[in-house]
Amino acid sequence: MKLKLAFISIAILITTILAGCEPLLVLDPKGPQAETTANVIWLSIITMAIIVIVVIVLLTIMLVKYRASKQSEDYEPPHIEGNPIVEAIIIGIPILIVAFLSIVSVKSTYEVETVPEGYENQEPLVIYASSSDWKWHFSYPEQDIETLNYVFLPTNRPVEFRLYSYGPITSFWIPQLAGQKYAMADMVTKINIVAETPGDYAGRNANFSGEGFAENTFTATALAPSEFDKWVEEIHATAEPLTEEQFDKLLEPGHLGQMTFTGTHLDFRPAPEGEHSGHNHGDSAEDHDNHEEHEDHEEHENHENHDEHSGH
Amino acid sequence: MEFFERFAIPHPSPLIYASMVAIGLVMLAIVFGLTYFKKWGYLWREWLTTVDHKRIGIMYMISAILMLFRGGADAVMMRLQTAVPDNTFLDAQHYNEVFTTHGVVMIIFMAMAFIIGMMNFVVPLQIGARDVAFPRLNAISFWLYFAGAMLFNISFVIGGSPDAGWTNYFPLAGTDFSETVGVNYYMWALQISGLGTLMTGINFIVTIFKMRAPGMTLMKMPMFTWSALITNVIIVFAFPVLTIALLMGTFDRQFGTHFFASTNGGMDMLWANLFWVWGHPEVYILILPAFGVYSEVIATFSQRNLYGYKSMVGSMVLISFMSFLVWVHHFFTMGHGALVNGIFSITTMAIAVPTGIKIFNWLLTMWKGKIRFTVPMLYSIGFIPLFTIGGVTGVMLAIASADYQYHNTMFLVAHFHNVIIPGVVFAMLAGLTYWWPKMFGFMLNERIGKWGFWFLSIGFCLAFFPMYITGLDGQARRMYTYSEETGFGPLNMLSFFGAGLMAIAFILIVYNVYYSFRYAPRNVGQDPWNARSLEWATQTPVPEYNFAVTPVVNSSEAYWDSKKNGHQLFKDKISKIHMPNNSGLPIIMAGFFFIFGFSFVFSIWVGVILSALGIFGCMAYRTFENDHGRYISEEEIHETEKNFGGAKE
Numbered sequence: 031m032k033l034k035l036a037f038i039s040i041a042i043l044i045t046t047i048l049a050g051c052e053p054l055l056v057l058d059p060k061g062p063q064a065e066t067t068a069n070v071i072w073l074s075i076i077t078m079a080i081i082v083i084v085v086i087v088l089l090t091i092m093l094v095k096y097r098a099s100k101q102s103e104d105y106e107p108p109h110i111e112g113n114p115i116v117e118a119i120i121i122g123i124p125i126l127i128v129a130f131l132s133i134v135s136v137k138s139t140y141e142v143e144t145v146p147e148g149y150e151n152q153e154p155l156v157i158y159a160s161s162s163d164w165k166w167h168f169s170y171p172e173q174d175i176e177t178l179n180y181v182f183l184p185t186n187r188p189v190e191f192r193l194y195s196y197g198p199i200t201s202f203w204i205p206q207l208a209g210q211k212y213a214m215a216d217m218v219t220k221i222n223i224v225a226e227t228p229g230d231y232a233g234r235n236a237n238f239s240g241e242g243f244a245e246n247t248f249t250a251t252a253l254a255p256s257e258f259d260k261w262v263e264e265i266h267a268t269a270e271p272l273t274e275e276q277f278d279k280l281l282e283p284g285h286l287g288q289m290t291f292t293g294t295h296l297d298f299r300p301a302p303e304g305e306h307s308g309h310n311h312g313d314s315a316e317d318h319d320n321h322e323e324h325e326d327h328e329e330h331e332n333h334e335n336h337d338e339h340s341g342h
Numbered sequence: 343m344e345f346f347e348r349f350a351i352p353h354p355s356p357l358i359y360a361s362m363v364a365i366g367l368v369m370l371a372i373v374f375g376l377t378y379f380k381k382w383g384y385l386w387r388e389w390l391t392t393v394d395h396k397r398i399g400i401m402y403m404i405s406a407i408l409m410l411f412r413g414g415a416d417a418v419m420m421r422l423q424t425a426v427p428d429n430t431f432l433d434a435q436h437y438n439e440v441f442t443t444h445g446v447v448m449i450i451f452m453a454m455a456f457i458i459g460m461m462n463f464v465v466p467l468q469i470g471a472r473d474v475a476f477p478r479l480n481a482i483s484f485w486l487y488f489a490g491a492m493l494f495n496i497s498f499v500i501g502g503s504p505d506a507g508w509t510n511y512f513p514l515a516g517t518d519f520s521e522t523v524g525v526n527y528y529m530w531a532l533q534i535s536g537l538g539t540l541m542t543g544i545n546f547i548v549t550i551f552k553m554r555a556p557g558m559t560l561m562k563m564p565m566f567t568w569s570a571l572i573t574n575v576i577i578v579f580a581f582p583v584l585t586i587a588l589l590m591g592t593f594d595r596q597f598g599t600h601f602f603a604s605t606n607g608g609m610d611m612l613w614a615n616l617f618w619v620w621g622h623p624e625v626y627i628l629i630l631p632a633f634g635v636y637s638e639v640i641a642t643f644s645q646r647n648l649y650g651y652k653s654m655v656g657s658m659v660l661i662s663f664m665s666f667l668v669w670v671h672h673f674f675t676m677g678h679g680a681l682v683n684g685i686f687s688i689t690t691m692a693i694a695v696p697t698g699i700k701i702f703n704w705l706l707t708m709w710k711g712k713i714r715f716t717v718p719m720l721y722s723i724g725f726i727p728l729f730t731i732g733g734v735t736g737v738m739l740a741i742a743s744a745d746y747q748y749h750n751t752m753f754l755v756a757h758f759h760n761v762i763i764p765g766v767v768f769a770m771l772a773g774l775t776y777w778w779p780k781m782f783g784f785m786l787n788e789r790i791g792k793w794g795f796w797f798l799s800i801g802f803c804l805a806f807f808p809m810y811i812t813g814l815d816g817q818a819r820r821m822y823t824y825s826e827e828t829g830f831g832p833l834n835m836l837s838f839f840g841a842g843l844m845a846i847a848f849i850l851i852v853y854n855v856y857y858s859f860r861y862a863p864r865n866v867g868q869d870p871w872n873a874r875s876l877e878w879a880t881q882t883p884v885p886e887y888n889f890a891v892t893p894v895v896n897s898s899e900a901y902w903d904s905k906k907n908g909h910q911l912f913k914d915k916i917s918k919i920h921m922p923n924n925s926g927l928p929i930i931m932a933g934f935f936f937i938f939g940f941s942f943v944f945s946i947w948v949g950v951i952l953s954a955l956g957i958f959g960c961m962a963y964r965t966f967e968n969d970h971g972r973y974i975s976e977e978e979i980h981e982t983e984k985n986f987g988g989a990k991e
Binding site: 052054055077082124135216244259 | 519692
């Protein structure tokens with residue numbers, strides 16, 4: 031069959047391309063979160079490939095065996111209503127596959143949403159990542175520094191990115207470290223990342239956000255904790271402090287290169303969390319909208335602690 | 343002067359000026375042609391004022407094919423722009439407009455129009471009815487759709503196209519970030535055509551429930567009619583959500599409300615939720631009629647009854663219900679946590695089960711059959727493996743953790759084109775070829791049709807399979823360009839090549855219409871495919887009253903039974919038939935809607951008020967109009983039936 035041939039040749043083409051090139055970013059993980067997703071992706075590709083192959087084989091058998099040109103002129107196909115056993119099989123097997131993948135999905139989703147296994151006891155490094163048209167601002171409240179369009183991470187330490195946006199919805203994505211999460215103007219979302227291998231990783235906004243969207247990228251550099259500390263010290267020694275005026279200028283639509291500052295914009299332009307959240311209608315935490323899960327309340331308290339720290 | 347400046351395009355380019363000239367020339371040519379051949383009267387009497395479901399269906403499909411070429415031109419431009427790294431064929435703004443209009447045109451004005459057109463033509467024939475329940479409402483539906491489509495299409499020459507994606511997420515679509523009138527066009531074009539769609543939904547539910555031929559219980563309806571019924575039920579439940587969301591968006595943009603703003607108590611996520619509460623069922627609105635077409639075509643060309651009729655119906659009912667329970671999977675990454683994502687991940691995967699049942703039922707319909715490789719059957723055979731690939735990648739996307747990596751990438755783009763093109767587009771081409779002789783009385787050329795199929799299928803694979811790979815390699819969707827270091831270049835070039843093959847396929851398909859119109863024999867008889875359901879029991883092409891005598895039905899394949907098992911379809915004698923009169927009101931009313939939408943887009947309140955008065959005037963006229971339809975006399979029916987080759991009694 032031409033059709034079958036076409037599919038086989040396409041399958042071969044795809045495998046050669048897959049094998050011939052460098053590993054695809056998503057399937058070349060450098061941290062536990064991305065590794066979980068890469069494993070899930072491989073598992074689902076294999077499961078799904080089996081289904082596709084079964085369907086193509088069945089189709090080929092039907093087409094080869096029951097094509098009109100192979101049958102006698104007076105062959106009259108029978109009237110078949112359906113068979114409970116056959117139908118139970120074609121319902122039952124998909125249900126089993128879906129049940130299996132549901133378990134995989136729920137389990138892995140919980141995994142990538144929390145701090146990776148083995149890192150729960152370490153205190154995470156908190157980095158606020160906020161997007162503006164069409165840049166990424168990274169604020170390190172603990173280190174009291176801020177960078178533009180690049181971020182340094184210590185390896186083997188959990189990093190908690192807190193995401194929000196000074197404009198349209200954006201999506202924070204470092205494919206080799208973890209999947210995406212949206213950054214929005216009226217609330218803070220969180221992403222847990224651990225980088226296990228030092229290196230430079232491409233990061234970008236993956237959610238369309240207007241004219242400059244294509245170039246809305248950044249670099250994430252993972253480096254050993256000691257080097258990370260050295261880098262922080264260096265910044266404190268060399269960089270200029272970030273002023274409110276300067277920050278407002280940075281927010282104007284456009285593209286800028288990489289920049290470094292001491293201090294963060296969180297002091298004069300707090301992140302939309304806790305009392306600054308777009309959906310906070312009063313002082314009491316009970317007034318929070320339902321969509322903010324109770325985790326956020328804890329975070330609210332954490333945040334206040336941070337404020338106290340930075341107030342020193 | 344300021345008044346007129348708003349109508350200028352904000353980002354002009356030679357391409358836009360060229361298309362302006364082209365549009366002008368085409369319109370001049372049409373006006374000149376109609377005048378020269380003295381066809382204005384014919385056009386008005388026979389088509390523009392018609393309430394005949396068959397003609398409305400054909401007009402829907404012609405519009406859909408025109409929109410296919412509009413959206414297709416957008417697609418080729420996008421593939422061309424991204425074929426090589428750092429290309430400068432389109433700038434960012436222009437590219438953003440192009441992918442936005444591509445999405446809207448293809449979903450709302452191409453696919454929807456095609457399926458509604460096909461339902462219009464086929465459903466009344468399949469249930470042995472003379473027309474739909476509300477013929478004039480049907481005409482209003484079509485003309486509202488047409489007004490919406492035209493409103494959307496003039497956006498790129500007057501005032502600028504929408505540029506926030508077909509999903510139109512706020513706050514990007516708000517006035518802060520999208521200052522031109524483009525998104526206003528989006529709001530009103532979708533609103534007006536959406537009203538038409540909602541009316542279609544009501545019309546077809548009533549038609550199918552109330553107008554079936556005697557003996558046709560629900561479980562004896564042909565499968566396409568079943569799919570149409572379920573589709574229209576989904577339409578009636580889903581479209582009001584869109585109506586309200588669009589209205590809220592309009593208020594945000596034009597009256598300063600904050601429904602979707604991120605300040606003052608508004609919520610940007612609300613738009614995403616409302617959009618997809620409509621948007622996901624919309625996917626099934628598109629695919630279920632396609633499933634219906636495949637069920638008819640595969641049964642006919644396997645010369646067998648459809649396997650597992652009951653499970654086919656059951657799975658569609660289940661799909662319609664579940665289609666409303668999965669919308670969150672469009673934004674797993676919005677940060678609602680593992681529990682919510684887990685639940686929606688499971689519901690999403692669960693919907694694959696009823697879909698899988700259908701695939702196996704089609705395979706089992708071919709089993710022990712006598713398969714003929716006609717053009718409609720080729721599309722159906724190509725559909726099965728390609729749609730399966732699209733379906734299983736859908737299951738992959740449904741795994742929430744993995745979706746964090748696929749979301750917003752070319753992988754997603756590959757997936758949904760992989761279900762929509764082999765699903766909907768193949769089905770519409772299969773259905774069009776299959777029912778073509780019923781519509782026009784001649785067959786489309788098989789040879790050219792097969793060439794078209796192969797170009798389309800191979801072009802499709804080349805255009806979209808590489809996107810799965812670039813998606814996994816980190817290529818985000820909607821990027822107007824990318825750098826050379828990313829390594830996306832070669833695969834994108836392959837995509838462009840595939841898009842080119844698909845363009846050739848569509849040109850071949852249209853050429854086939856021309857070729858067959860000129861050369862195909864006209865004496866094809868009423869049943870050229872040796873088909874099974876009721877629409878083939880009437881004359882070809884179908885007389886305006888459909889059936890001279892209302893058929894009596896005993897099974898879902900009544901016509902097959904009448905051919906093979908001696909079932910007598912037509913028992914009554916011919917008597918006079920009551921038919922609705924043509925009316926110019928629907929097109930006039932839609933004209934007012936067009937002016938209303940256009941004025942609203944530009945906040946020209948005088949125009950809004952006057953056209954609103956016009957709309958209400960049309961309604962009032964209809965209310966007081968005394969039109970009871972007309973009768974076709976017995977003699978006239980005998981005469982018509984004789985011309986078609988003998989009355990059937």
